[in-house]
Amino acid sequence: MKLIKAIVRPSKVEDIKDALARLNIAGMTITEVRGHGRQKGHAAIYRGKEYNVTLLPKAKIEIVLPDEMVEETIRTIIETARTGEIGDGRVFVLPVEQGYNIRTGEKDVT
Amino acid sequence: MASLNALREIYSERRRTLLEEFWRATDVNLLLSGLTEAADELVRQLVEIRECHEHLCLIAIGGYGRRELYPCSDIDLLLIYSDAHRERAEKSATEVLHDLWDSKLLLGHQVWSVEALRELTLRDVEFVLALMDGRIVAGDAKLGREVLEDILPSFIRTHSRALIENIVDITEKRHASFRNTIYQLEPDVKESPGGLRDYLVGRWLCALSSSETTGPAISKTDVENAWGVLARLRIMLHLLRGREQNQLTHRMQEEIARKRGYSEDSLRDGVESLMMEYFLHARILHSVCLRAIRDAKGESNRAEDLDFHPDTTLNSVSDLLDVFLRSLDEKRGLSDRARARIAEALPIVSPTVSFPDLASRVKKLFKPRPGLYRTLTEMYEVGLLELLFPEFGSIKARVVRDFYHKYTVDEHSLLTIRNIEKLLTTKEHSDLRFRSLLLESSDSELLNIALLLHDIGKRSEGAHVNRGTAMAAKALRRFRLSTDDFETVLFLIRNHLAMSAVIFRRDLEDPQVISRFADLVNDPARLRLLTLMTYADIKAVAPGTLTDWKKDLLWQLYVSTYIKLTLGFGAQRIEEEDVGEKLLNHLPGDLDPGAFERFLEGFPRRYLSTVPPAEIYEHFRLATQLSPENPVQLRLIDRDGYYELCAVTPDRYYLFAKIVGLLSYFEMNILRGYGFSNRQSTVLDLFQFHDTREVFRINPGEKTRFLELLKQAIADEISVEKVLAGKEQSIIFRPVGPCFPPTVRFEEEFSRDYSILEIIAPDSIGLLYRIGREISGLRCNIELVLISTEGNKAVDVFYLSYQGKKLPAELRQQLKEAIIAAIG
Numbered sequence: 001m002k003l004i005k006a007i008v009r010p011s012k013v014e015d016i017k018d019a020l021a022r023l024n025i026a027g028m029t030i031t032e033v034r035g036h037g038r039q040k041g042h043a044a045i046y047r048g049k050e051y052n053v054t055l056l057p058k059a060k061i062e063i064v065l066p067d068e069m070v071e072e073t074i075r076t077i078i079e080t081a082r083t084g085e086i087g088d089g090r091v092f093v094l095p096v097e098q099g100y101n102i103r104t105g106e107k108d109v110t
Numbered sequence: 111m112a113s114l115n116a117l118r119e120i121y122s123e124r125r126r127t128l129l130e131e132f133w134r135a136t137d138v139n140l141l142l143s144g145l146t147e148a149a150d151e152l153v154r155q156l157v158e159i160r161e162c163h164e165h166l167c168l169i170a171i172g173g174y175g176r177r178e179l180y181p182c183s184d185i186d187l188l189l190i191y192s193d194a195h196r197e198r199a200e201k202s203a204t205e206v207l208h209d210l211w212d213s214k215l216l217l218g219h220q221v222w223s224v225e226a227l228r229e230l231t232l233r234d235v236e237f238v239l240a241l242m243d244g245r246i247v248a249g250d251a252k253l254g255r256e257v258l259e260d261i262l263p264s265f266i267r268t269h270s271r272a273l274i275e276n277i278v279d280i281t282e283k284r285h286a287s288f289r290n291t292i293y294q295l296e297p298d299v300k301e302s303p304g305g306l307r308d309y310l311v312g313r314w315l316c317a318l319s320s321s322e323t324t325g326p327a328i329s330k331t332d333v334e335n336a337w338g339v340l341a342r343l344r345i346m347l348h349l350l351r352g353r354e355q356n357q358l359t360h361r362m363q364e365e366i367a368r369k370r371g372y373s374e375d376s377l378r379d380g381v382e383s384l385m386m387e388y389f390l391h392a393r394i395l396h397s398v399c400l401r402a403i404r405d406a407k408g409e410s411n412r413a414e415d416l417d418f419h420p421d422t423t424l425n426s427v428s429d430l431l432d433v434f435l436r437s438l439d440e441k442r443g444l445s446d447r448a449r450a451r452i453a454e455a456l457p458i459v460s461p462t463v464s465f466p467d468l469a470s471r472v473k474k475l476f477k478p479r480p481g482l483y484r485t486l487t488e489m490y491e492v493g494l495l496e497l498l499f500p501e502f503g504s505i506k507a508r509v510v511r512d513f514y515h516k517y518t519v520d521e522h523s524l525l526t527i528r529n530i531e532k533l534l535t536t537k538e539h540s541d542l543r544f545r546s547l548l549l550e551s552s553d554s555e556l557l558n559i560a561l562l563l564h565d566i567g568k569r570s571e572g573a574h575v576n577r578g579t580a581m582a583a584k585a586l587r588r589f590r591l592s593t594d595d596f597e598t599v600l601f602l603i604r605n606h607l608a609m610s611a612v613i614f615r616r617d618l619e620d621p622q623v624i625s626r627f628a629d630l631v632n633d634p635a636r637l638r639l640l641t642l643m644t645y646a647d648i649k650a651v652a653p654g655t656l657t658d659w660k661k662d663l664l665w666q667l668y669v670s671t672y673i674k675l676t677l678g679f680g681a682q683r684i685e686e687e688d689v690g691e692k693l694l695n696h697l698p699g700d701l702d703p704g705a706f707e708r709f710l711e712g713f714p715r716r717y718l719s720t721v722p723p724a725e726i727y728e729h730f731r732l733a734t735q736l737s738p739e740n741p742v743q744l745r746l747i748d749r750d751g752y753y754e755l756c757a758v759t760p761d762r763y764y765l766f767a768k769i770v771g772l773l774s775y776f777e778m779n780i781l782r783g784y785g786f787s788n789r790q791s792t793v794l795d796l797f798q799f800h801d802t803r804e805v806f807r808i809n810p811g812e813k814t815r816f817l818e819l820l821k822q823a824i825a826d827e828i829s830v831e832k833v834l835a836g837k838e839q840s841i842i843f844r845p846v847g848p849c850f851p852p853t854v855r856f857e858e859e860f861s862r863d864y865s866i867l868e869i870i871a872p873d874s875i876g877l878l879y880r881i882g883r884e885i886s887g888l889r890c891n892i893e894l895v896l897i898s899t900e901g902n903k904a905v906d907v908f909y910l911s912y913q914g915k916k917l918p919a920e921l922r923q924q925l926k927e928a929i930i931a932a933i934g
Contacts, residue, residue, distance in 0.1 A: 024182070024353045071841050078842055084808050104212060 001096040002070050007035065007060045007088040008081045011024065013059045019080045020063070025066060029062040059091065064096055117155050118213045124148040129181065129349060138341045145179040148216070150247050152189070156209045157248040163203030165195035165255040167246060172218075175243035180343070181350040184218035186240060187208075192255050193225045208286045215356075224253060227261050230274075232269060238262075239314060270318050274406045277318075281311050281403065289653065292392045293517040293818075297362075299344045300356040301580045304392025306344060308399035309337050333398055336391035343388065360513070378511055379571075385509040388520050393507070395492070401446075415445035424455035428465045430494050435475060436484050452492050453660070463498055466659045469590050472498070476527075476558040478548065480535065483528035486562075490524070501581045502562060502568040517654035519568045525650035526561040530554070530642065540658045543665055544645050546636045556595055559586075560602035561646060580603045596611030601636060602643055608915065609644040613663045613897040613905045615868065618670065619716050620861060628674040637675065641668045658751060659781060659800070693723055706730055712789030714893070720784065723797070732758040733792050742824045744817050750783060752800045759824060761791035766892045767882030768823045769795060771830035774875050775837060776816050777803050782896040824868040843875045845902055852933050854926050858916070863908040864893055866915040867925070871933050873904040881906065884928040890917060 003103060020028065034055040042083060065073055074091055082088050099108035128144040131137075150170070157163050160465035168231050172186040173179060189206075191199030203221055210217050220237070230238065241262055246254035253917070286305045288294060300306050312333075343366065347355050350365050358366075358778045367380025387708040411417075414436045423429060425521040430452060437444055444452075460906065466472075476482070496503040505519040515522060535543045548554055563585060567578025582603050586596050608630060616623045629636045644664055649656040693710070697703055709730050710718075723730070732743035736758065745756040757769060766785060773780055786794045805811045822828045852871035860866055871877060885892055885908065894909040910917055917925070 023355075075841055082806060084803055086809055086811070 001099060002065055002067055003094040003096045004061075004065060004070065004073055004077070005092040005094065006063075006065045006081070006089065007058050007091075008061060008075050008077070009083070009087065010057055012081045012083075013061065016061060016077055016080045018038065019076050020073065023069070023076060025063060025065070025069070025073065027063065031060045031062070032062045033058050041108045056087070064099060111367065112818060114159070114209060117152060121148055121152045121213065121632075124151075125181075128546075132345065132349070132536055136342055138345065141345060142178045142180065145531075146177040149174065149179055149185050151214060152215070153185075156206055156213075156250040157358055159288060160202055160205045160209070162199075162206060163249045165199045165250060165253075165853065166191050166202050166206075167249040168206075169241075169244045169254055169257065170247045170774070171244045172240040173243075174672050180341075180344055180348050180354070182216065182351075182353050184216050184354070186218040187220075187247070188244065188257075189219060189221040190227070190243070190252060191221075191223055195224045196223065200244070202751045204452065205423060218891055224256055224261070224310060226324075230261070232264050232272050232276060234779065235273065235280070237651060239277070242314065242317070245385050266318065274315060274318050275643070277311060277314055278403050280928065281308075281399065290875065291517075292389065292396050293521060295513065295516055296357055296359045297392070299340050299347065299388075302392070303399075305356075306340050306387075306395070308395045309340075310332070312395070312398040312402040319406060326393060328397060332394055336394040336844065338931070339387060339391040340395065355417035367594075382509045383509050385495070385511070386507045386518070390507040391507065404446075410446040410847045412445070413617050414442060415448070416440065416442040417445045417448050419734055420467070422451075424451065424459065426459055426465070427461075427463050427497060428471075430455065431471060431475070431498075432461065434485050434489055434494070435471065437488075438475070438479065438481055440488060441481055443481075443484065449488070449492060452494070453579070453897075455499070456493050461497060463588060466518055471591070472589050472820065473555045473591075473595075476555040476562070478527075478530050478534060478554050478558060480531060482531050482558070484797060486527060492519070499562065499585055501566045501585045504581075505566055506566060510568055512903065514651060515901075517650070519565050522650050523562055523565055526564070526643075526646040527558050528644040530558060530561065533642075533645075533685050538663050544642060544661075547668075551635065551638050553595070553598065553639070554642075556598050556759075557602065557642055560606070560643060561601045562635075563599075564603050564606045564643070564647065575604060575607065598636065598639070602639055605640060606643055606647060609640060609664065609667060610648065611736070613660070614666055616860065616866075617716075617894050617896070618663065618666050619720050619769060622861065624667075624670045624674050626860070628671045631671060631675070634672060634675050637668065637671055664706065693718070693726060696723060698727055700733070701727065701730060701803070701893070701912065705734065707734055708790065709788060709792070712796075713786050717784075717786045717794075728758060729758060729794055732756065733794075736760065737793070742821050743781065744820060746813065746817060748806075749798075752798050753778070753806070755795075755797040755799070757793075757795045757820070759793055761787065761793050762824065763886040763889065764792055764883065765795055765824060766895075768888055768913055770829050770882050771815065771834055771876065771879035772820050772823060773797065774877075775819075775830075775833055776805055776812065778805075780878065780897050781891070785892040785894070787891065794906055820834055830879060838876050845872045845874045849852075852930065854929050856917075856922050856926070861909065863916070864911055865922060867908040867910055869904075869906045869929065869933075871904055871906075873899050877904055877933060878906065880932045881908075881929055884925065884932050885910065887923060888925050888928065889927065890921070890925065 006016070010032070016029070017030075020026075033056055036056055061077070064072065070093060074093065075093055100106065101108070125145065125148055128141055128148070131144075132141045151167055156492070157166075167521065169175070169188040169190060169191040170186065171188050173183055174186050187210075189203050200221075201883070207217070207219060209656065210219075222695045227614055239259075243260050244262070246258070284301060284307070286741070288298075288302050290303065292302065294302050298305055326519065343358065344356055346366050346369065347358065347362055350362065350369070355362070363381045363384055364377055365382050370380060370384070372380025411576075416433075418433065419554060419592070424433075430848040433444075433448070433452065450720055463603060475485075486495060489498075490502075496506075502520065502523070505523070510519060518527060530548065530634050533541060533548050536542065536545055551557065558584075563582040565574065565578060566581050567574030567576070570577075577602055583596075586599055602664055608627070612623060612627050613616070618624070631640060632673040641664060645656070645661070648660060648664075694703055694706065697706055710726075718726070732745060735743050741759060743758040747754045747756075755773075757765065759765060766783065770780060770783070780801045781800060782797040786796075788794075803805065805817075819828065819833065823830050823833075849872050854867070857868060869881060878895075882892070889912065891911045893911055896907040898905045911916070913923060
């Protein structure tokens, strides 16, 4: 099992959800986050003064998946989230040791 | 009463048995109905356990309702209750749903009260369609009957017209999202035009308007058989992927071929026959759907359609041909009635194709004019085209798996004729010159005959041109064309790839290339037809294949050859000789004439003929700015539609490799590259490339970063290999399709001064970089590189020299081995 963490543009979340639904991936956690990568924020003007917006709003999507689905999922996320402009985001893949269903107490068997 | 766990176990066991049985017998109906029954049984038992059969009804809807439950599809259940028992019903519904979830069932559920269902509107059209296939599975049957026998029929009665319009609208949008063609390289067996959904649309529309699903030329058995073939593929996809995947991706095509017994060596045959089977049957479902839509829109028998009197005789091929010639002459499509008459007549007409004015009528049929593509397609659908040209039937739905041609061979051939037809009325600026060629050609019907037959040799593996030419000769003899016409058509078919080969793989500036090609064609009229043929052929490969850039190249070859055929090269050569003089006369005042002359010395003549004078001055200016501190001068220009990069530097090997490496990194589509060097060892590399992904346009900063990285790479401050590594290892840029061994070969005859190296290899992001690195490693100079990509296949042609001459045999062998080791 793997945990996929994708940091994407908030405007892309719905598209990604739809694209993942087509892969039959329905379970995911979405969090509103802030951060910056290579783009390092940008300068904005507010009431005549320039200030730095260093932490930009992003969305974080987390999905736990069996290993064999990881590649297709990453591909789908990237293809959907990509605009070609700086700031499209990042995808990370982390190993998951165990998973449990709280209501039924069942352990995920892979 | 069995426990939940036991029920779950029984259900899983039944599924397992059914799936195993499917792999043995591949019986579609047995599996789909078996899975449905297993799910029904489980749902019933759960309702039994929860004792909720009095105030709740479970109705199977959609595919599950039709008893067509695919292995990984959702089990669509509608839970119905009456408002009077709302509280108890909600509790029961929650319990049953939890049990179903815990049984790991893929559930798609909706919960409605009967009262709410009475308020159904057209906004719920998808739901209404799913409900049309509804059947009661468990619970209170009285509630269920109220929905299925009262509410639904009365809704349909009141809204049938609007429902029909909605279905047509949804279907047309779905088809449009696939560009309205069944020909997809990776089709979705459910949603693509021609997919299972089309079959359903046909059924829905017929049910709503109480008409027939089939029509002329398609029998009910054909349709059911086609549905069976696609349903079997969908089941296999679900089983092989373990989830609801309906897209027949390249990978799945291979996996299914393996399942059908093809070995790794014969996998390509396996995939081609699988896809041929798919398209043959998708055509049937698509045509059923389109017919139902036409009926629904009242377009099947319009007054303006061509119809004929019931007494009209249709006894011979000649009679049938007349019908279609009339349809073309009068610019009217056939009515469905007329089509049905022809389909009935066809099996009983004499198959002999022989009547007095055969040749002239066949020529008349193929004369380019509006409506020709539609007429030929109709003739093909009813079977008349095959009667005239049985050879064309041998490529029916034939798929050649090259990741390049989007259409089957027969459809590709018909589309080439449509491309010629469209030229007649084109307003597209870049096409007008080709239109003028078409208008000048007096025998353009021969072009269309050649286009119809140009790929008939593709019925089997291997070189198709010679086989196709021989087959075409046989066909043409039947029509008793005049010797001239016969020779022209055969010439076109035999040489239909000749112009593409020159354009993409040879230097068009080289007079020898033009001269050889002119010898092959040897006649301006034939040159015109061959140019049009190449235009139509490339354009019919896939949408977007014939770019403006390719049109320019094709035109350039046409013009150069035309001049060669009509005037010869004499006049041009004199111009070339005094070009140096002319250049000096117009040299801008700030540039030193002496230094300019030294700069030009040693550059090949083709530099002067390829590059316009204003550019040459700019290149010289860049060269004057070179210094030990500034060892590289770069200039990036945005030309209309493509970019041009010029790099000037003192003699440095690996320059080419570094530039193409970084261009690949920025995902630029490299069109061509030139390398020139003069006696002072100044190297000038010119690249034309297309920013297909619009990286530079969207991110203005990236252009600067590209030039910065390039400077650093040329000065060896960074390693291009390292820059490329991240992309080379990414799954996003992994080559599509199966790997094939690269071919690397030298062509020694074509050019007097250069060794031509032709490499065909699976396209990948660092390919050109690796080739360039090996060439520089052996101290060879790259004079010109022509780059083209056909699907997953990269075709790169290098004009190379070694110490100003062709490469010696030993070096050629060494380089070949080095390149294969680097890219193999």
